[in-house]
Amino acid sequence: MAITGVSAGALTPAPRKQTLISAYIDFATAGSSDGWAQQYLPDLMEKEAEIFGNRSISGFLSQVGAEESMTADQVVWSEQGRLHLSYKNCTISGEVITMVDEIDGNTSASTHGIRPGDMVLVADNDKTAQCYVVDTAADTITVKPYKFANLAAVALTSTCSVMVYGSEYGKGTTGREGANAPTFQSYTNRPIILKDKYEISGSDASQIGWVEVSGEEGQNGYLWYLKAEGDTRARFTDYVEMSMIESVKATNATASTVAGTGSIANIEGTEGLFSAIETRGNQTSGITGVNAATDLAEFDAMLAEFDKNGAIEENMMFVNRATALAMDDMLASMNSYGAGGTSYGVFDNSEDMALNLGFSGFRRGSYDFYKSDWKYLNDSATRGIINDTNSIDAVRGVVIPAGVSSVYDQNLGKNLKRPFLHVRYRASQTDDRKMKTWTTGSVGATTSDLDAMEVHYLSERCLVVQGANNFMLMN
Numbered sequence: 300m301a302i303t304g305v306s307a308g309a310l311t312p313a314p315r316k317q318t319l320i321s322a323y324i325d326f327a328t329a330g331s332s333d334g335w336a337q338q339y340l341p342d343l344m345e346k347e348a349e350i351f352g353n354r355s356i357s358g359f360l361s362q363v364g365a366e367e368s369m370t371a372d373q374v375v376w377s378e379q380g381r382l383h384l385s386y387k388n389c390t391i392s393g394e395v396i397t398m399v400d401e402i403d404g405n406t407s408a409s410t411h412g413i414r415p416g417d418m419v420l421v422a423d424n425d426k427t428a429q430c431y432v433v434d435t436a437a438d439t440i441t442v443k444p445y446k447f448a449n450l451a452a453v454a455l456t457s458t459c460s461v462m463v464y465g466s467e468y469g470k471g472t473t474g475r476e477g478a479n480a481p482t483f484q485s486y487t488n489r490p491i492i493l494k495d496k497y498e499i500s501g502s503d504a505s506q507i508g509w510v511e512v513s514g515e516e517g518q519n520g521y522l523w524y525l526k527a528e529g530d531t532r533a534r535f536t537d538y539v540e541m542s543m544i545e546s547v548k549a550t551n552a553t554a555s556t557v558a559g560t561g562s563i564a565n566i567e568g569t570e571g572l573f574s575a576i577e578t579r580g581n582q583t584s585g586i587t588g589v590n591a592a593t594d595l596a597e598f599d600a601m602l603a604e605f606d607k608n609g610a611i612e613e614n615m616m617f618v619n620r621a622t623a624l625a626m627d628d629m630l631a632s633m634n635s636y637g638a639g640g641t642s643y644g645v646f647d648n649s650e651d652m653a654l655n656l657g658f659s660g661f662r663r664g665s666y667d668f669y670k671s672d673w674k675y676l677n678d679s680a681t682r683g684i685i686n687d688t689n690s691i692d693a694v695r696g697v698v699i700p701a702g703v704s705s706v707y708d709q710n711l712g713k714n715l716k717r718p719f720l721h722v723r724y725r726a727s728q729t730d731d732r733k734m735k736t737w738t739t740g741s742v743g744a745t746t747s748d749l750d751a752m753e754v755h756y757l758s759e760r761c762l763v764v765q766g767a768n769n770f771m772l773m774n
Contacts, residue, residue: 314530345511347526355533356675357540360762363615363699364720366733373489374723374763380482384412384463391457394450396421397439398461412479413440418465423456431467486579490725490761491546491569492732493539497531497754499524501742504752528754532736535756539734541681543722543762546571569761572720573694579767581608584774595629595663601698601771602664609769611700613667618696619676619686622773626670630661668698698771719769724760732759 388399398411413419417432419442428450430442440461447453466475504524512526513519516533549568576582581604583597605611618626660669676682676694686693700719724733735757738744742752764770 314534343509345509345521347510347512349513354680355537356678356681357537359617359673359675360540360543360720360722363617364718364722366722366724368726368731368733369490369723370725370727373487374761375485375487376763376765377483377485378766380484384479386411386461389459389461391421391450391455391459394441394443395439396442396459396461411435411438411440413461413463414466414475414477414479416466416468416475417463418467420462420464421450421453421455421459422462423459426453426455428453428455488570488723488761488763489548489567490723490759491542491567492757492759493535493542495531495535495538495756497528499527499742499752501740501750501752504742524752531754532756535758536734537681539758539760541675542569542571543760544572544675545574546762547574570764571762572697572764573772575762575764575767576697576770576772579764580770580772581768582772582774595633598663598668602666604771605666605769609700609766610665611769612665613669613701615699615701616668616670616696617673617676617699618670618773619683619694620672622695623670623672669701673697693774695773697773700766700769719765721763721765722760723763724758732757734758 386398386400390397390399398413413432413435415432415434419430419432419440421428421430421442421444428447429445430450431445432440432442434441442450444450444453504522506523507521508523509521510523511519511521512523514526514529514533516529518525518529546569548570549566570578581601583601605614659671660667662668673696674681676686676696679687682694686695726733736754738752738754739746740749740752741747742750
């Protein structure tokens with residue numbers, strides 16, 4: 300069955316700077332230009348129809364994170380390094396192994412932590428050998444296999460992985476040579492300033508319209524400026540959240556001037572959720588296609604990746620509609636009774652109630668996944684328009700670990716427990732810039748001789764994504 304969507308010309312819901320005739324009802328008879336030149340009174344339906352439902356998409360970050368104030372131009376946090384020593388992409392030449400990459404890809408060959416006396420596993424794709432470290436240099440180690448005369452007898456390929464699993468010393472020997480210090484990774488992010496403004500003249504503010512307005516901000520009545528101001532506020536609130544999801548750090552600041560913002564060199568960007576996961580986290584494009592959540596293969600691959608990192612048991616999945624339905628179909632197919640008819644036991648249904656064909660969560664291995672639809676990925680006025688193009692940058696969903704992480708806050712000088720996601724906004728005793736609103740002009744509270752009311756909105760904030768290695772972006 301084919302579904303034909305609404306044509307582009309049938310609805311014009313987008314806000315515009317100018318007043319258009321399409322925003323008003325013309326009561327003229329066909330072919331007449333006299334406007335109200337007809338003797339019949341039309342039946343006016345004054346209430347504005349809410350054909351798009353709740354148009355706001357904000358609320359995602361409030362579900363999965365927290366908000367905290369800060370008084371600096373940037374936020375700096377540190378994340379623990381791995382406890383154990385493992386290296387990959389190492390090369391073998393005789394008894395000497397050249398260290399290349401740490402397991403997380405941080406190249407630090409000249410500062411590897413392997414010392415003489417360590418026992419290591421040396422492995423390629425086919426074989427594994429237990430070896431004893433007899434000597435080390437800046438970026439190499441020299442080893443002797445326990446069960447073979449030399450590494451050549453093990454017949455390892457030239458590329459291998461190395462893992463330390465202990466140490467051994469003979470009787471009467473001296474102590475350890477050298478010492479290892481814990482490592483950590485430091486990250487920074489900068490807040491961005493978001494602005495918006497609504498303006499109406501004093502004359503228009505005192506006019507009564509015939510349309511009874513309503514909106515997400517609770518506005519109601521017959522004053523159209525209430526509608527316009529409320530929509531501006533709701534749109535700005537959405538942009539505040541969307542910027543925390545989509546933003547990236549600027550790397551190209553060419554010399555130019557942008558009207559109203561000054562030099563583009565001062566536009567630095569900030570790291571949003573998607574950018575943080577793409578840079579420091581995990582991504583899956585599926586096993587069999589764009590919507591590969593139709594079998595457990597993709598989830599098994601995700602579990603294997605989570606096992607390599609924090610192995611956090613509970614995870615929240617925020618997905619678009621297509622992926623949510625594909626997961627429902629996948630889980631239903633796991634039930635031997637689901638394919639042949641109604642399965643009351645699994646779905647907790649009875650014959651007298653509506654059949655529930657959706658799942659809110661499931662457990663695979665030692666992991667719990669809780670699924671939720673994310674309106675931001677479905678709405679054609681937000682990310683839905685990108686996903687509709689089947690772009691390689693389309694986002695099916697995101698997997699976010701539940702709970703908190705322990706990090707060292709350099710501003711406070713101590714370890715703190717914080718959600719993996721939280722927003723930092725600028726605030727002090729003088730000025731709170733979390734969500735700032737003020738009114739200027741001569742309409743209402745008079746602040747100037749401008750015969751208009753200007754409502755200003757401002758926020759300054761950034762997103763902190765801690766432990767991005769535990770996140771998964773579903774492309």
